Amino acid sequence: MTSGRDSPARNEREPSAHFDDLPAHFGEPALRAHEVVKRYGATIALDRVSLDVAQGSCVALVGESGSGKTTLLRCFNAMVRPDAGSVDVGGRPVASFDPVALRRGIGYVQQEGGLLPHWPVLRNVALVPWLRGEEDAEEPARAALDRVGLPPARFGDRWPRDLSGGQRQRVAIARALAGTPEIILLDEPFGALDAITRSELRRSFHNLRAGMGVTSLLVTHDLHEAVELADEIAVMKGGALMQVGRPEELLSAPAHGYVEELLKRAGIG
Amino acid sequence: MGRVMLLLAAVGLLGGATAARPSPASHTRQPAPHTGATQSSQDEGTPVIIASKPFAESYVLAEIFAQLLEARGIAVDRRFGLGATEIAFGALREGAIDIYPEYTGTALAAILGEEMQANAEAVYRHVAGSFRERWDARWLAPLGFENTYAIAVRRETAEELGLATLSDLAREAGGLRAGFTPDFIGRSDGLPGLRAAYGFEAAEVMPLLQAVKYEALVESGVDVIDGYSTDGLIARYDLVVLEDDRGFFPPYEAAGLVNGDFWRRRPDAIAALSELSGLLDEERVREWNRRAESDGDPVAEIARDALAELGLVVSDAEEAVESDLPESAAARESERESATAAESARSPVVGFASYMWQNRADILGHARRHIVLVIVSLAAAALLAVPAGLMLVRVAGGAEGVIRAIGLVQTVPSLALLAFMIPALGIGVVPAVVALFLYSLFPILRNTYTGVRDANPAAVDAARALGMTPAQLLRHVRLPLAAPVIMAGLRTAAVINVGTATIAAFIGAGGLGDPIVAGLALSDTRMILSGAIPAAALALLVDGALGLAEKRVAPGGVAVE
Numbered sequence: 001m002t003s004g005r006d007s008p009a010r011n012e013r014e015p016s017a018h019f020d021d022l023p024a025h026f027g028e029p030a031l032r033a034h035e036v037v038k039r040y041g042a043t044i045a046l047d048r049v050s051l052d053v054a055q056g057s058c059v060a061l062v063g064e065s066g067s068g069k070t071t072l073l074r075c076f077n078a079m080v081r082p083d084a085g086s087v088d089v090g091g092r093p094v095a096s097f098d099p100v101a102l103r104r105g106i107g108y109v110q111q112e113g114g115l116l117p118h119w120p121v122l123r124n125v126a127l128v129p130w131l132r133g134e135e136d137a138e139e140p141a142r143a144a145l146d147r148v149g150l151p152p153a154r155f156g157d158r159w160p161r162d163l164s165g166g167q168r169q170r171v172a173i174a175r176a177l178a179g180t181p182e183i184i185l186l187d188e189p190f191g192a193l194d195a196i197t198r199s200e201l202r203r204s205f206h207n208l209r210a211g212m213g214v215t216s217l218l219v220t221h222d223l224h225e226a227v228e229l230a231d232e233i234a235v236m237k238g239g240a241l242m243q244v245g246r247p248e249e250l251l252s253a254p255a256h257g258y259v260e261e262l263l264k265r266a267g268i269g
Numbered sequence: 270m271g272r273v274m275l276l277l278a279a280v281g282l283l284g285g286a287t288a289a290r291p292s293p294a295s296h297t298r299q300p301a302p303h304t305g306a307t308q309s310s311q312d313e314g315t316p317v318i319i320a321s322k323p324f325a326e327s328y329v330l331a332e333i334f335a336q337l338l339e340a341r342g343i344a345v346d347r348r349f350g351l352g353a354t355e356i357a358f359g360a361l362r363e364g365a366i367d368i369y370p371e372y373t374g375t376a377l378a379a380i381l382g383e384e385m386q387a388n389a390e391a392v393y394r395h396v397a398g399s400f401r402e403r404w405d406a407r408w409l410a411p412l413g414f415e416n417t418y419a420i421a422v423r424r425e426t427a428e429e430l431g432l433a434t435l436s437d438l439a440r441e442a443g444g445l446r447a448g449f450t451p452d453f454i455g456r457s458d459g460l461p462g463l464r465a466a467y468g469f470e471a472a473e474v475m476p477l478l479q480a481v482k483y484e485a486l487v488e489s490g491v492d493v494i495d496g497y498s499t500d501g502l503i504a505r506y507d508l509v510v511l512e513d514d515r516g517f518f519p520p521y522e523a524a525g526l527v528n529g530d531f532w533r534r535r536p537d538a539i540a541a542l543s544e545l546s547g548l549l550d551e552e553r554v555r556e557w558n559r560r561a562e563s564d565g566d567p568v569a570e571i572a573r574d575a576l577a578e579l580g581l582v583v584s585d586a587e588e589a590v591e592s593d594l595p596e597s598a599a600a601r602e603s604e605r606e607s608a609t610a611a612e613s614a615r616s617p618v619v620g621f622a623s624y625m626w627q628n629r630a631d632i633l634g635h636a637r638r639h640i641v642l643v644i645v646s647l648a649a650a651a652l653l654a655v656p657a658g659l660m661l662v663r664v665a666g667g668a669e670g671v672i673r674a675i676g677l678v679q680t681v682p683s684l685a686l687l688a689f690m691i692p693a694l695g696i697g698v699v700p701a702v703v704a705l706f707l708y709s710l711f712p713i714l715r716n717t718y719t720g721v722r723d724a725n726p727a728a729v730d731a732a733r734a735l736g737m738t739p740a741q742l743l744r745h746v747r748l749p750l751a752a753p754v755i756m757a758g759l760r761t762a763a764v765i766n767v768g769t770a771t772i773a774a775f776i777g778a779g780g781l782g783d784p785i786v787a788g789l790a791l792s793d794t795r796m797i798l799s800g801a802i803p804a805a806a807l808a809l810l811v812d813g814a815l816g817l818a819e820k821r822v823a824p825g826g827v828a829v830e
Contacts (some may be wrong), residue, residue, distance in 0.1 A: 079734055104736030118749050118824030131736050175735070185734075186500025266783035 029088075030055040030215040031076050031185055036085035038071055038239075046072040047239040048085065053232075055182075058209060058216040059244075060226035062262070063236035069219040072236070073185050076217065077106045089183065107176030107184030107214070111191045113168045115160040121145070121171050122156035128179030144174035149204060166197035173205065177212070186218045190225065202228060223266035225258055235259050270568035316344040317531075317538050320777065322357050322370040323350040323790045324479050325561040326416065326499060326554065330370035332572035334525060334542060340582045341541040347700070350698065350786040352775030353452060355688045358526075360776070362404050365695035367531040368542070372416060373408075376400065378458030379752075389415060389520035405529030410546035411522045414554050418453070418518050419496040419503060419510040420463075426492055427509040429767055434514040438493065439467040447471040448491030458519060459495070466517040476791060480499050499817050523549070548579050562792045624795045632784070636803050639780035642698070642773055643766045643811075646705035651759060654710050658717025658755075659743065672715055678707045683772045691776075701770070701778035708769055709762035716758025720751030747772025752822040760815035768809040771800070781807070 022126035031053035038046040046068050061069040074080040075087045081229040087094045088234035094102065115124050123130075134140070142152040149171040160168055169189060176184050189205075190198045206229055209216055220226055226233045227247045235250070235258070243255040249262045251268065254260035296489045317338055321331035328349055348366055351357040364644045376396045377383055385392055389411075397408040411713065422432060422445075430441045433750055438445075453459035453536050454476055463469045471493070477485055482494045483502045496503055496510070503510060525542055533538060557575060560566040576582040661668035678686075686704050694700040724747045771782030781804040788796030 074734075077734055079730075100736050100738055102736075103734055108731065108734040110727060110734070112727035114727040114734075116728050116732060116746060117725060120826070127732070128735055131741070160828060165403055172731070179735075231822045 029053055029107050030090060031085075031217060032088040033075060034086045036072070036075060036082045036083050036087060038068075038075070038080060044239045046082065049236075049239070050085075051234055051241060051244065053155075053215060053217055055215055056213045058121055058218060058229055059232045059234055060224050060230035061234050061236060062220055062223055064221060066238075067075045067236040068239040069221075069236050070187055071239075072211060073187055073217055073219050074266055076183070077103050077108060077185055079103075086105075102177065104131055105181055105183075107179065107181040109169070109172045109176045109186045109189040111188040113160075113172040115168060115175070117160050120159060121150070121163070124160065124171060125175045125178050128177055128181075132179070133205075135187075140178045140180065141174070144178040145171070147177065147208060148174040150174065153253040164197075165193050166201055169193060169201060173208070177208070177214075181214065183215045183217075186216060188219055188221070191220070191222075194268065198225075201209070202209045205229065221266055223262065227268065235262060277450060277830055294557060301375045302598050309366075314344075316346040317368065317535065318346045318348055318366045320347075320351050320354065320357055320360060320366040321349040322369065323775070324497075325498065325501075325791050326558050327370055328568050328787065328790055329554075329557050329561055329571055329575070330412070330523065333545070333570045334368060334370070334573055336572045336576055337543050337544065337581060338538055338571075340576070341537070343535075343538050343541060348696065348777030350774055350783070350790060352684050352687065352772075356684070356691065356696070356776060359688060359691035360696040361406060361526060361528050363695050364530055365527050365691070365697065366528070366777075367535075367538075368527040370412075370523055370527050371408075371526040372521040372523050372571055373411075374417065374458060374519040374525070375456075377519050378462075380569060382457065384457070384462075384585050385519055386516060388517075390521050393519050393522055393524070393720075400526070400530070407527050407529055407532045409525035409527060409542055410723050411524045412545055413547040413549040414496050414499065414523055414551045415521050416499040416523055416551075416554070417521045418459075419498040419500065420493060420513075421496045421503060421508040422493050423489070424507050424827075427511075432509070432511060434512040435463070435467050435517070436514050442469050442471045445471050445492040446473045446475065446490075448475045448477040448485045449495045450479055450482065451476045453495040462517060466515055499553055499554045499558055501562050504555070505559065505765040506530070506790055507564055523554075531629050544581055545579075548581075565791070565795075568791070608759045621795055621798065626651050626797060632781075632799055635779060635781045635783050635800065636807065638772075638778075639767070639770055639782075639804065639807065642701055642705060642778065642780055645762065646770075647709050647759070647766055648703045649702070650706050650709035650713055650762060652702070654713035654716050654758075655755060658714045659721060659748075661714075661718045662721045662747075663739075668718060668762050672711070672718060674709045675714055679725055683708075683769055687772065687776050696776040696778070698773075698778045700776055701773035701780075705766050705770055705773075711764055712761040712765070713755070713758040715756045716761075717751070720754030720758075721747045724750035744764045749824045752824065752829065753819050753827070756815065756819040756822050760812065760819060763811045763815055766807050767804065767811055771804055 020262065023032065029052035031051070033049055033051045036046050036049045037044070037079075049068070049072055050219075051059070051072070061072060063069050071080055075082055076089060076094065078094050081095075089097070089102065089106070115121075116127075119127075122138060122141055122145070125144055126137040129137035129140050142156070145152040145155060150167060150170055155163070155167070155171075163171065169192075173189065176186075190201050193201065202225060209229075218226070218229060230247070232244060234244040235251055237258050243250060243259050245253075245255075250259060251263060252256055254263060289503070319331050319335050319338075321327040331349055335347055338345050348360075351360060351366075351369070354371075354375060357369050358368070358371070361369060373389070373392050373396045377385055377392060381396065381399055385395065387395070389429075392409065393411060400406040400408060419434060420438065422438070426432065426445075432441065433439055449460055454474065456462075460469075460474065475485075475491060477491070477494070482491075483496070483500075483506060485491050486508070487506050488496045496508070498510070519789060525545075527539070527542075531611070557571050560571050561568060571581075661671060681689075683704060686707065687700060690700040694703060721743075728750070729742060729746055732742055737745070770780050771785055773780045774782030774786040781800040784796045784800035785804075788794065788798075788800065803821070
């Protein structure tokens with residue numbers, strides 16, 4: 001059951017370039033999207049979107065469902081390929097990376113957690129180190145579990161289905177952090193949880209991030225969450241970016257009627 | 270109860286679906302008295318392959334052929350109960366069998382597709398000439414009797430409505446329910462011809478198997494049936510056979526039909542079989558059929574008595590053989606007789622149980638063959654369909670279309686599928702395995718494809734987003750998560766296969782269908798059940814075992830209900 005056993009075989013098309021080897025020039029923005037367009041048939045999911053995420057900061061993408069938040073997020077780990085525009089990670093075009101190597105270097109958490117149901121918790125968390133062929137993949141996994149408040153001795157051998165929703169999301173966050181990425185992408189990571197669990201988890205994530213200095217891009221439809229966690233908030237609507245700014249900037253000077261309305265609806269400002 | 274079982278078995282056969290189908294022949298396959306004689310050498314080494322169609326008279330005639338050849342020192346291989354005219358003649362044409370008993374009228378109407386108003390001799394000459402020319406198949410000299418269709422009604426129906434001829438019947442048909450064999454309903458010398466010749470339009474026409482139609486008539490389930498003039502049951506049930514006053518039915522002279530190559534290769538066998546020419550008559554044949562259908566006498570015994578009665582096999586030869594083979598026919602015969610006597614005093618259940626016990630060696634043999642058919646076909650299907658299902662997930666595009674196309678195979682009736690394959694594969698185990706293989710593909714392919722495609726999408730997405738390669742995703746995520754679904758497909762295929770494998774008997778591949786087919790032909794309920802019950806038990810067993818396997822392959826952490 002350990003992540004260390006049977007490491008991925010060579011013949012499984014081991015990506016040649018390791019992400020960790022590449023992004024030396026994490027100079028300015030860790031993530032940059034420039035005039036990105038993405039269409040699905042007749043629908044425009046991203047309409048010339050440009051966004052910078054500074055190294056070590058947290059940006060929240062907010063907006064209703066279908067506003068393009070998730071599509072934009074997934075451009076950064078090559079899960080979505082834009083039709084036009086450029087997407088850079090660490091100053092290098094995403095298209096120039098081996099997508100598999102890139103993904104192993106970027107943390108990812110989704111709303112449903114996406115834990116592998118047939119792997120025990122520890123093996124799930126050790127996924128990325130194991131994929132990279134690290135010798136003791138369980139060690140960083142244990143450390144990551146500790147960091148999210150789930151002692152590996154108690155939780156490591158459990159099946160995901162035996163955990164509560166909140167615990168599962170913690171495991172998913174631990175899994176995203178176990179590879180010690182410089183960047184982490186979170187897609188509604190707390191969206192499926194009850195209010196109490198949610199605020200608890202938010203707090204621990206906030207502390208974690210502060211401690212690790214990892215660059216984060218967070219998709220959420222909850223403005224409160226965005227205000228609490230993010231350095232900057234990017235408001236999206238219908239595939240377009242309405243405004244980007246620090247929470248207080250948004251509150252004091254909404255650049256768009258929609259932003260104002262959104263704030264009002266959320267009871268903020 | 271016997272009747273219910275017969276009906277059930279008949280329904281199963283018609284449905285072509287799962288249930289029980291064929292099987293035969295513990296009786297017919299019994300060691301024929303003989304064997305002892307000197308084996309003449311030459312190219313006579315290979316056994317003569319003798320087939321029959323699935324009704325009592327055909328079994329009896331084929332067994333007479335077989336025992337006669339054996340008595341002349343010629344080895345034989347019995348492939349009795351072949352599905353129907355198309356399968357039996359198809360097999361003969363392709364050389365998969367050497368000989369089977371056929372009727373000139375059937376050959377004329379069902380095989381040549383012609384009509385002819387002529388006397389028996391003229392029809393024989395025409396048919397023999399056409400067969401020789403078109404398929405190089407030869408008709409041996411007629412055996413001496415005709416077996417024509419006998420449209421029969423209950424005596425009280427005949428008296429009440431004043432029916433004596435088919436013209437009378439046509440007049441009253443609007444108020445009558447007809448029960449005809451599927452064969453008769455379809456062939457031009459059957460119902461369609463009857464309609465054309467007499468304007469016969471019954472209120473209702475039900476397809477009934479040979480094995481159940483007499484019972485259906487006697488029990489007033491139907492009012493008119495298609496019998497055979499040599500059926501033993503017409504006299505037994507005091508039925509009235511209506512006269513063919515317009516001479517619609519052609520003559521149906523019985524004779525051996527042989528493959529042309531065999532004809533040239535085996536003059537010894539042809540000479541031996543020709544000894545039967547003209548020796549049989551309707552009265553004799555009717556008596557043999559009655560013994561087979563009403564008394565439940567073993568076909569081997571009837572044939573032995575027939576050959577003795579005809580003076581073709583001397584009876585002291587029989588004795589010699591019996592003493593040669595103390596374990597076999599003779600011994601079993603006496604065992605069977607004493608059992609039968611004792612049985613009447615016992616309950617039917619005990620009687621059936623002892624029947625099963627006496628025939629355990631045969632039944633086990635059938636079961637073993639059945640299991641081999643199922644396992645080989647299933648393994649081959651899994652080896653092809655699982656990788657194909659995985660490939661379809663990758664190509665995504667036309668997958669649904671491909672799977673639907675494979676699904677079409679499922680809609681081909683099994684007997685039709687077997688008939689289609691005769692030209693390429695002949696008869697026997699190979700085409701049976703191929704047919705079962707084809708039927709197994711769809712459930713396995715479908716489940717593999719959907720199982721892998723739909724495997725926990727969130728988990729698959731996350732694993733991909735964290736850097737699994739497609740191959741790793743397949744091996745470590747999709748396949749383990751899909752394993753129970755794939756296993757469920759195998760399980761479905763296996764259970765279908767166990768049921769469908771009973772039709773293998775129709776093409777001489779054996780299995781538990783053997784006693785079912787023979788039992789249906791001979792109206793022998795116990796024989797039917799001796800195949801149907803083990804087949805059902807086997808299906809349950811396979812279902813249970815693969816259900817367990819399904820749970821087994823479910824990876825830890827994933828529950829299977």
